[in-house]
Amino acid sequence: MTGLHTPAAMPGFAAPFANPAGSPIRELFPYLSQPGMISLAGGYPSPSLFDAEGLAQAAAQAMAGDAQALQYGATEGLPVLRTALAALMGARGIQASAEQMMVTTGSQQAFDLLVRALIEPGDTVLVEVPAYPATLQALRLAQARIVPVPMDEHGLQTDALAYLLHRLPATQRPKLLYTVPNFSNPRGTLLSAQRREALVQLACTHGFWVVEDDPYGELRFDAPESNAAAMPPTLRALGDRLAADGMNPVVYLSSLSKTVAPALRIGWMLADSSLLRRCAIAKQTVDLCTSPLAQMVAARYLASDRYPATVQRARIEYQRRMLALVQGIATQLDGHVQCAAPAGGMFVWATFAQSIDPQALFDAAVSQQVLYVPGTAFYPDNAQLNTMRLSFAAPEVPQIEQAVRRLAAAVTLSMR
């Protein structure tokens, strides 16, 4: 028997999902599967740097212990991992107890939880630009009012920020500011010590949270031994020093994705207890807890003595790859493409001549079998068309050299 009623139309999607744009980087994925393509696009760590043996040992230990690794765990994370991460914070010059740390499913989740806990539609959020695209996406879905703060070769411009804060009407007082001070994604810049202090002072004076997203800080190229000694202080440590009322406005996020393996999906957040508690409540409805198995593997791995050597190998190898890319651009694309050598991380930010058509360049690059991320992906208004982000982390040096030759061919094809 057929139904007696005409079916009703299904209800509509929530406003932010009515017509959403996907992540501009993830939308490059179809090109990656084209045979022979060399990708300088994703921020993927080098597969040759994964410490598979060390992780296999850690996984065996995790499984050999009591059944904790296979059970649900506390939303804030397993105490053994929180303690190990607090110790890692100490090595970065940050005072933290295990209770101040929350384990998250990648640091991407940490930012998402912060947005849930803090942002309502129309709230003002300051973002350094060019910005990490997933941050822009999370803020767009939350219907935040994104206010860009410009960067230069020393990172976020704190003078411009001070001016902006002065001019913003009281109704648009920002709730938070997002920055990647160490080897930013996409610009590769390291925020100067002076600007760090200025930024935290501004946060204390004007009263807004600062999200210090730091997945790359350990990947400094010229610090073979102690990374922390070579780095400017973290914003979080400055917040501990400068916050007059003991309320540190800096939320510190980090991750094992870039130094150990993204598949672990282990990130963490260090924040004031009032904020951390609310993020934990938000996490309860998102995934109950980060995989205890992954947490246990991470904890075992950090407890072994392999982590420092793994990071050290990555620093040396990424520097080699970065130099291959930057020197290749300087010799083969001189006059057409310009870039600066970053002091760490995974990215080179390049600017190309106005005489090159951006869409034609991207199409020509794909036809030459080399992929990069067009600069527009990193701007809230899709501006800055003559820029691109190139990641040197995943391809080996000979592939990078080949990629530069292909880029040079693409440039020749796309001159206006």
Ligand SMILES: Cc1ncc(COP(=O)(O)O)c(C=O)c1O
């Ligand atoms: C600046 C920045 N933050 C966060 C992430 C996400 O890292 P995770 O794998 O820990 O979620 C990335 C990854 O590319 C990143 O570049």
